[in-house]
Amino acid sequence: MAELIDFTNGLVKLNDVDREFTVYDRLHDTWVKFEYGDWILKGVQGEFYPCRHDVFEATYEEV
Numbered sequence: 001m002a003e004l005i006d007f008t009n010g011l012v013k014l015n016d017v018d019r020e021f022t023v024y025d026r027l028h029d030t031w032v033k034f035e036y037g038d039w040i041l042k043g044v045q046g047e048f049y050p051c052r053h054d055v056f057e058a059t060y061e062e063v
Contacts, residue, residue: 004040008048023048
């Protein structure tokens with residue numbers, strides 16, 4: 001959790017009790033829900049957004 005908070009510059013809300021997680025998308029000025037296990041990506045304009053694990057694996061390859 002600490003790494004995620006650092007990566008997003010604190011622009012993440014983590015509610016483990018209710019399992020509600022959101023990350024702030026500055027580009028669209030909105031909070032976006034994500035699920036445990038999703039990747040949080042940083043776009044070219046500094047925006048953050050979630051990506052499901054299966055989509056991430058199908059899109060990117062390890063180098």
